[in-house]
Amino acid sequence: MTKPKVLISDKMDPNAARIFEERGCDVDVITGETPEELAARIGDYDGLAIRSSTKVTAAILDAATNLKVIGRAGIGVDNVDIPAASAKGVVVMNTPFGNSITTAEHAIAMIFALARQIPEANTRTQAGEWPKNAFMGVEVTGKTLGLIGAGNIGSIVAARAQGVRMKVIAYDPFLTPERAVEIGVEKVNLDDLLARADFITLHTPLTDETRNILSRENLAKTKQGVRIVNCARGGLIDEEALGDLLDSGHIAGAALDVFKTEPAKGSPLFGKPNFICTPHLGASTTEAQVNVALQVAEQMADYLVNGGVTNALNMPSLSAEEAPKLKPYMKLAESLGSLVGQLAHGNLTSIAIEREGAAAELSGKPIEGAVLAGLMRQYSDTVNMVNAPFLAKERGLDVRSIRHQREGAYNTLLRVTVGTENGDRSVAGTLFGSDAPRLVEIFGVRIEAELTGHMLYIVNEDAPGFIGRIGSLLGEAGINIGTFHLGRRETGGEAVLLLSVDQPIPESVVKQACALQDVKLVKPLAF
Numbered sequence: 039m040t041k042p043k044v045l046i047s048d049k050m051d052p053n054a055a056r057i058f059e060e061r062g063c064d065v066d067v068i069t070g071e072t073p074e075e076l077a078a079r080i081g082d083y084d085g086l087a088i089r090s091s092t093k094v095t096a097a098i099l100d101a102a103t104n105l106k107v108i109g110r111a112g113i114g115v116d117n118v119d120i121p122a123a124s125a126k127g128v129v130v131m132n133t134p135f136g137n138s139i140t141t142a143e144h145a146i147a148m149i150f151a152l153a154r155q156i157p158e159a160n161t162r163t164q165a166g167e168w169p170k171n172a173f174m175g176v177e178v179t180g181k182t183l184g185l186i187g188a189g190n191i192g193s194i195v196a197a198r199a200q201g202v203r204m205k206v207i208a209y210d211p212f213l214t215p216e217r218a219v220e221i222g223v224e225k226v227n228l229d230d231l232l233a234r235a236d237f238i239t240l241h242t243p244l245t246d247e248t249r250n251i252l253s254r255e256n257l258a259k260t261k262q263g264v265r266i267v268n269c270a271r272g273g274l275i276d277e278e279a280l281g282d283l284l285d286s287g288h289i290a291g292a293a294l295d296v297f298k299t300e301p302a303k304g305s306p307l308f309g310k311p312n313f314i315c316t317p318h319l320g321a322s323t324t325e326a327q328v329n330v331a332l333q334v335a336e337q338m339a340d341y342l343v344n345g346g347v348t349n350a351l352n353m354p355s356l357s358a359e360e361a362p363k364l365k366p367y368m369k370l371a372e373s374l375g376s377l378v379g380q381l382a383h384g385n386l387t388s389i390a391i392e393r394e395g396a397a398a399e400l401s402g403k404p405i406e407g408a409v410l411a412g413l414m415r416q417y418s419d420t421v422n423m424v425n426a427p428f429l430a431k432e433r434g435l436d437v438r439s440i441r442h443q444r445e446g447a448y449n450t451l452l453r454v455t456v457g458t459e460n461g462d463r464s465v466a467g468t469l470f471g472s473d474a475p476r477l478v479e480i481f482g483v484r485i486e487a488e489l490t491g492h493m494l495y496i497v498n499e500d501a502p503g504f505i506g507r508i509g510s511l512l513g514e515a516g517i518n519i520g521t522f523h524l525g526r527r528e529t530g531g532e533a534v535l536l537l538s539v540d541q542p543i544p545e546s547v548v549k550q551a552c553a554l555q556d557v558k559l560v561k562p563l564a565f
Contacts, residue, residue, distance in 0.1 A: 042106075042342035043082060047071065048089035050111055051331035058087075061339035077101040085338050087111065088118075096122040107131065107341050109334040112321060115351060124352045131337050131349050134425055135190060136330035137321035142194035144320045145239050145269040148293035149199075152237075152265045153178050155291075157314050176236075179203045184235025185223065186251060187242030187270065188213045189418065190432060193221045195239060207231055210242075210433070212417055214387050217434030225385075232259040237267065243419035244271035246564065254279035262288060269295040269320045271419075277307055284310040295320050351422045364400060367452070368408040370467045370475035373489040373565055374454045375412025377477070378465050380563050381495060388457035389413065389435055394442035396450035402439045409454055410437070448478065477523075483534045485525030493538050493563040499556040500526045500533040507554050508535065515547045532558070 044058050046067045058065040063085070071079070073093065080086065080102045087109045088094065094108055099122045108118055110132040123130050151157060154175035162169045183199045185192045188208040196206045206223040209231045218225040228251075231238070238260070242248045252266070252275040260266075266289060268275055277298055283289040284307070291312035297305055300318060307313050321330075340346040347353060371391075391409050393402065410426035421429060430437055436457075448468040455464040466479040467489075477487045498504055505522070512519060520538035527533075543562045551560040 042084040043104075044085035044087060044338065044342070045080065045083040046087045047076060047092045048087075048111075049091075050087065050089060051328045053328070054087065054111070054331040054335040057332060057335035058339050061336075062343045063339055073098065080105065085109065085342055087334055087338060090114070090117055092117065094118040094123070099123055099126050099128065102126070102128070107338050109338040111327075111330040111334040112137065120352055129341060129347065129353055130351045131334065131341070132351060133330040133333040133337070134349060134421075136333050137323075137326035138190050138194060140323040140326035141269055141320040142191050142198060142241075143323075144295060144316075145191075145195050145241070145267050146198045148267045148269065148295070148314065148316075149178060149183075149237055149239065149265070151314055152267070152291040152293050152312065155312060158312070178237070181205070181236040182207060182234055184226075184231040184238045185209070186228070186231070186238065186240045186274075187248075188218075188221065188223060188433075189241065189429065191270075192241035193432075195241060196221050196223050204237075207234060210417075211247075211385055212414075212430075212433040212435065213385065214434035217432070220434070228256070229259060232256060233261060235261060235264060237265045239267040240270045240274050242270055242274065242417070244273045245416060245419060247416055249273055250276055252276065252280070254282075257283055257289070260289065263290040265289070265291040265293075267293045272296040272298040272300060272302075277305060281306045281310050281313075284313060287311075349422060349425060364404055366469055366473040366475060367397060367400060367405055370452055370469060371405045371408035371454075372412035373475060374452060374465050374467050374477070375409035376415060376565055377412075377480070377489060377563065378454050378456050378463060379413040379416040381481075381561060382456045382458055382463045383460055385459050386413075386435060386456050387459070388438070389430070390438045390440060390453075390455045390457075392440040392442060392451075392453040392455070394444060394446050394451045394453075395448060397452055398441045398443060402441060405452070406437065406439045409452075413454075413456075451478075453479075477536075480525070480534060480536070483525040483527055483532075485523050485534055485536060487521070487523035487536045488538075489563075489565045491520075491538055491565060492540070492542050493536060493565065494543055494551070495559075495561045495563055496535040496537075496551065496557060497559040498533050498535065498554075499558070500528075500530050501556045504533075504554070504556050505535070508537075508551060511547070511550055511554065512539070512543075515544070515550075517541060517543060517547065 041064045044063050044065045049069050055065045077098050084104055085107045089111050096119050105128050107129045113134050115132055118130055120130050155173045159173045181204055183204045183206045185208040188210040199206050200222055207226045208223040209228045213225050254276050257279050293314040295316045296318055337348045391406050410430050411421055414421045414426045414429050451468050453466040455462050463481055467477045470476050477489055518540040523536040525534045548560050
């Protein structure tokens with residue numbers, strides 16, 4: 039039997055190559071090639087192990103005639119064209135938890151550097167000055183640290199901060215009261231965190247929900263003299279507003295390891311008082327580099343030799359026999375999870391996944407993983423069907439999978455119900471013709487719709503003329519409507535409109551829709 043061939047195209051710990059060889063793969067280590075050179079070579083390989091330097095574009099994938107798996111030693115996969123890889127049937131894996139400790143420690147280091155103004159003091163001392171009286175720092179002991187995001191990395195930061203006697207408060211939509219007690223933090227809302235925190239550190243991915251979470255408006259709500267640290271993702275902070283508030287003295291200091299545009303060679307923050315920056319070093323320690331290299335080699339070798347799938351970003355953990363039958367259910371499950379995740383308000387405490395009819399006869403774990411992946415994707419950009427259950431457990435979510443043998447109105451049905459501080463919210467879907475996923479109920483309202491692309495969800499009073507008003511508004515904004523889906527609880531009562539559009543809906547149009555007569559809620563959706 040021919041051994042699978044693997045190419046390591048970026049610098050990686052040499053033990054990764056050893057693991058591939060020990061597990062039955064032939065491996066070549068060839069780094070620093072141009073895209074043209076890689077395209078000419080890649081057709082010989084079954085696996086490609088990369089870090090951040092290699093760009094796996096559609097052109098590279100077109101030339102990768104034998105490629106079965108791409109393994110990214112690290113979290114981010116911005117350098118991989120995942121849709122193109124999926125179209126080619128290439129599995130894309132990453133190692134989402136291999137550098138958590140390293141990133142958390144970098145954030146803690148930034149907190150201390152800000153508190154004692156270490157970089158500037160070092161520079162002036164080495165320049166021959168002795169500016170002992172120029173730097174009046176602050177103690178971190180007894181200060182309040184505000185975490186925006188209390189997942190894997192955030193919880194490690196909390197533990198380290200508590201070790202130096204900081205009080206830790208946290209804002210995270212998925213943080214349950216039980217999990218907050220477990221990691222020793224106080225769960226708060228965002229406004230409360232902004233008003234109380236002496237230090238704020240971010241540990242959330244960049245999603246539509248978190249983009250610009252520290253906007254100019256929110257930065258203005260912070261406590262006078264706050265210090266802000268971001269070792270998570272660029273784009274979470276309005277950098278121009280941050281610079282203005284550093285100038286004014288409202289913000290006493292800021293430390294960024296990530297920027298909206300990287301490499302950051304012209305940031306408005308450069309030269310600001312008590313501003314510290316590093317060039318995206320959060321994951322850059324010897325230990326982290328070793329961990330992610332070994333993990334990606336183990337995952338890829340297991341897939342190539344045994345067919346095992348771990349931490350895949352574009353496929354579930356499935357056996358070859360289950361995959362064809364489960365595929366349409368996985369799509370339905372992920373869409374329902376994404377829908378309820380985008381629409382449910384308040385902190386989530388539980389999630390129930392119910393299967394009835396034909397769905398009840400299928401394996402529940404892959405369907406559960408798909409629902410959780412759709413749900414958690416609103417809050418994590420590294421989630422997949424393998425690590426989504428771990429992330430849900432980490433946040434203290436009570437996950438239940440329920441199999442009903444009863445016969446209902448549909449031959450097959452999936453129902454997803456989340457518990458929130460505002461009560462339970464439920465959505466349900468079925469398959470048409472055995473392979474076409476459809477939404478059939480949303481929060482108690484019967485409605486039939488395909489969940490795809492960009493959509494707009496509207497709750498309004500059932501009154502004549504509303505459809506014309508919303509149609510005119512979108513038409514005047516140059517937004518083409520693909521489909522209309524209508525439902526209502528009762529005549530003249532609350533109605534639901536779910537429509538698909540050809541492009542993202544600008545925030546200004548959403549605000550205009552909110553102002554229309556009879557409208558209660560407007561929410562853009564993306565699938």
